[in-house]
Amino acid sequence: MESTNITFQNDILTVEKLSKAYNNTVVLDIPNLVIKRGESFGLVGNNGAGKTTLFRLVLDLIVSSSGGVLSNGVNVKGSELWKAYTGSYLDEGFLIDFLTPEEYFKFVASLNKMSDGDLNLFYERFKDFFNDEILGKKKYIRDLSKGNQKKVGIAAAMMTHPAVLILDEPFTNLDPSSQIRLKQMLKQEQEEKEVTMLISSHDLNHVTDVSKRIVVLERGVIVHDINTTDQTLRDLEDYFAAQINH
């Protein structure tokens, strides 16, 4: 899925007047947000801030209460075009647990017309990340540890070099070395392939390391939208520390 036959706009993701409410409680309200091609976009916020809701709206998994998300200029609701260049992993609901990891990867590969050669390159690329615990073990995904399941999900999202990559808290449940490897791979993907990345995390350290732009959500509303600098980590820590004193 080298998205070569699609021309991408510079404003690859546009959020317009987007809101989501459950039972009269507004959980997300974003009047405007534009993400540019190749941007590495980090999303932080406490639980319930609306991070997963936003991602679900971008992936057309839930219906908005108002407004919508445009991917490459086309509303994600009512179009299946975005699936060809978007890789994502939000939770275990994205895994097919009765397949072995190899079968799952093969499945995703064939959906995206990846050749065997591409598949082998993928296995090479992720060899360190998998740390010899995932391939060749004849285990179904449901029998893997939570951390390894996550690795499979993240790998499957990344394997096709999608133009847009969406990961919800990818660092949680990964052991320290894997977290570092993942960061390296994400940064590499960014530099080499101009991938647009949307990554949410509870780990302020990781998210400032990987993302060049960080958006802070609080109770469904964007409260900060900044370009990452050396100062950002400290600013974020101060912000969240201040939350405790409410």
Next chain:
Amino acid sequence: MNIILGIFILYFVFVFLLLGLFLDRVIGEALEIEGVDVIKALGSWLVYYFVVDLLFRFLIQKMPEMSAKPFLLLPISRRKLSSVVLLQTVINFLNLFPLIILLPFFINVYSSFPGWSAFPWLVSVISMVVAVNLKTFLLKRWLVERTWLVAVAFGVLILVGIGDYFKLVPIRDFSSFIFALPIDYPVTALLFLMAPITLFYYNVKEMSSRLTLEGTSKKADKGISTEKFEGLRKYGKIGELILLEISLIFRNKRTKSVLYLMPLFLLYGFFFYPNPMYKESYGWLTFVGVFISGGFMMSYGQFLVAWEGSYFDAILTKNINFEEYFKAKYLILAIPTVISFILTTPYVLMGKHLFFINLATFIYNLGVTVYIYLLLAAYNTKKVELSQGHMMNYQGVGAKHFIIIIPVMGLPILVVAPFSLFGMHATGLIIIAALGVLGILFRSFILRKIAAFFIDRKYALAEGFRQPS
């Protein structure tokens, strides 16, 4: 939900009770015999009853070791635990049903028994019921490594059944002989009693040796290899989706047990075809026809998409579009239907008109019934827990699953029966076959419409599937 279940059970109890009360009279008048001959006549059918019972239990009965699991850490010897658990499964609900028929019958014919053979006969029959129950467990354990044998056993059973129908294989005489023994020689009842006792002993032996904490959890299937289906990959996305569904069916308890139900649907004809009352009733035969080729479509199809509830988000976000998804679903329902039809062509030996009815209903299934189930799938908002085995698990069943039967069965019967009343049998059949052909010809169009409808429903489905079950 349990109310519906309760109603069903009451209904069956009632029916069985009636059966038991009138069985002696039915047999007596049908065969124009009376007295002890009635009892012996029943005996000739008992072997069949027990074989079907064995089958039924094989598919539905839970293994006793499952109930033992919570008690494993208590200071009870494994043998004792096995015996108690086993006893519990024998004295269970399902075992009451044969008694509901048997006891009224027994009371009615009590006076016809020569000498003191009455109770020995009763004991013999009940012993066999229990024996079948116990034998099922032994068979299930033995066959778990050799599932292909089940298919072979099936084939043999069907052949023997047909053979007996044409009086080539004397099964009924054999059965008659066996169950006449306790009547003529009451002492033989002791032999019958030996059966459940020895089977009980063997069961306890097997169970106690396997009763470890690991032994009770089902061993991971030795990687159910779907290698032989790998060839599907070359058919592009649709082939991949079909391959995925095959893996789904074979690697999860609940779906696998649906598959094991298939033989029952194929054999359904034997309940109706030999009976002169149904043999010429085209309305009934249409019902049977839909059931026979459409068994899989109905039992698997009713939870279509809901089976995949746990990874529905993956389906929605990966590079699959709904048209391809439904093309694959159509094939998944259609191919077993074709296989079912082919396997049941031998029914033609029981009557030429049966073949044509089944052919018409088969085409109808491929062109109408299948779409009904594809549409029903858009309303299955509860994901089905794949790891809970056995079809008697009613999780996920709602009123809609029963109501759906009305159009599925009702429509063809409503078309065929009226024409049949006027002797125009062929007309009714041709109409439903024509409907089926239309459905097949316009497949692409219809599937596209269904896909579009589904896209609107996908949010409700995804939301429903995300709820913990």
